[in-house]
Amino acid sequence: MGLSKTERKLRIRRRIRKTSTGTAQKPRLAVFRSNSEIYAQLIDDVAGTTLAAASSRDKELAKSKGSKTEVANLVGKAIAEKAKEAGIESVAFDRGGNLYHGRVKSLAEGAREAGLKF
Numbered sequence: 001m002g003l004s005k006t007e008r009k010l011r012i013r014r015r016i017r018k019t020s021t022g023t024a025q026k027p028r029l030a031v032f033r034s035n036s037e038i039y040a041q042l043i044d045d046v047a048g049t050t051l052a053a054a055s056s057r058d059k060e061l062a063k064s065k066g067s068k069t070e071v072a073n074l075v076g077k078a079i080a081e082k083a084k085e086a087g088i089e090s091v092a093f094d095r096g097g098n099l100y101h102g103r104v105k106s107l108a109e110g111a112r113e114a115g116l117k118f
Contacts, residue, residue: 013097020092021045029079029091029118031107033098038072040079040107042091052082072103076110083116090117 022028
């Protein structure tokens with residue numbers, strides 16, 4: 001019998017986390033996707049701190065109308081703006097076990113459009 005969807009996602013997440021770690025100069029851009037919302041954090045794994053965060057639940061973004069994919073693009077732009085304010089230019093992208101398409105891809109493209117490098 002094959003793996004369940006959640007077990008498969010956990011395996012992928014562990015495999016990604018083995019290889020990607022964030023530092024203060026190049027933090028990890030971690031993405032969490034729920035059924036209705038999407039969240040992004042810039043994490044310094046060495047110090048164990050979150051440097052910046054943005055989500056579709058933020059006050060400015062919660063008002064925006066559009067599909068979940070369009071809102072994910074706005075979240076990507078918001079996290080890139082917060083990264084620039086913190087003096088961060090490049091990040092390590094952590095898709096969190098999700099496939100790189102749909103909302104996760106839209107968030108990444110929004111962050112790249114706003115100037116983040118990864």
